[in-house]
Amino acid sequence: MDWKSAKILLASTATAVVASQVAKKLYKYFFKSKQKCSHTEIPTDDTCNEVLTIKNREINDVILFSDDVVRHTIKVPPNKDVTICESRELNCFKLIKYIKSARETLDVCMYLITSSEIAEHIIRLGQKHVLVRIVVDSDMAFTPQSQINKLKEYSFIQVQTSKKSILMHHKFCIIDGPKAMKRKNILKAYAEKLNVHAQLNKNGTKPQAKNKQTKAFVMSGSLNWSTQAMVSNHESVIVTSHANIVSKFEKEFESLWVETEQVR
Structure with a gap:
């Protein structure tokens, strides 16, 4: 060779x-x-996915408004991975997606609301017969850019300014909370009593209401519903359907809300 x-x-x-x-x-x-x-187990609410699906409404999520797009994973009991994707555009989409998922009630306790886009989605929810209640801080309710005057134009959206002497600095909302659902059902039943004939169909029988399966969840964090906060600030929002947490936020909301309607 x-x-x-x-x-x-x-x-x-x-x-x-x-x-x-x-x-x-x-x-x-x-x-x-x-x-x-x-x-x-692949989580159904992968936050790096552009399409957010809320099927079983078992939610443990974190929305972080940050400068860079960063992906990382955290452990959430029981042994579930939650992938967090920090992207301002995606997180604005996610936040609104959660708000839009309200099926029956939306209780908002927010220091400041200046985002016209979020206000529009709240109005659309009201038009779909979602019962909306909003509590805002009295000093910030009618500042420039505030959407409160716009929201108050619609009779189906209830808005109250905090009557407390101390600053109302909360930033949370409750979607389909049990107490709010109960209140809506009572109001609905009372309205039906006042308008029995309108509830009868052509056969003279009362149509059966469709029961929707809903599970409450809450969103809370540092984020005001303002464009400035979502575009420029470092902010965080925790989203959870944990029943005990939802219950505590409902209790706080009820302590701030002054009931003006006849609820029997």
Whole structure:
């Protein structure tokens, strides 16, 4: 065998060895990744997904308004991974998506509301017969850019300024809370008593109402519903359907809300 042939043989052998090592590493990588994925529950509310699905309404989420797009994962009992994606555009979309998911009631306790986009979505919810109550701080209710005057134009949206002598600095909302749902059902039943004939169909029988399965959740954090906060500030919002947490926020909301309607 001459030197040229020996060089070709050595080169071919080296190439084969390198290729086999690369193939082995690729095999291990993909095999282990597949095995890992098969044992890991994929969360339905992946926050890096552009389409947010709220199916079973079991929610444990964190929305972070930050400068950079960063992905990281946190553990939420019972052993569920929640992927957090910090992107201002995506998080604005997520925040509004959660608000729009209200099916029956929306209770808002917010220091400041200046976002016209959020105000529009609140109005649309009211037009869909979602019962909306809003408590805002009395000093911030009618400042420039505030959306409160606009929201008060609609009779189906109830707005109150905080009657407390201390600053109302809360930033939370409750979607489909049990107490609010109970209140809505009582008001609905009372209205039906006053308008029995309108509730009868052509056959003279009362149509059966469709029961919607709803589960309450709350959003709370540092974020005011303002464009400034969402675009320029570092803010955080925790979203959870944990029943005990929802109950505590409902209790706080009821302590601030002054009942003006006849609820029997």
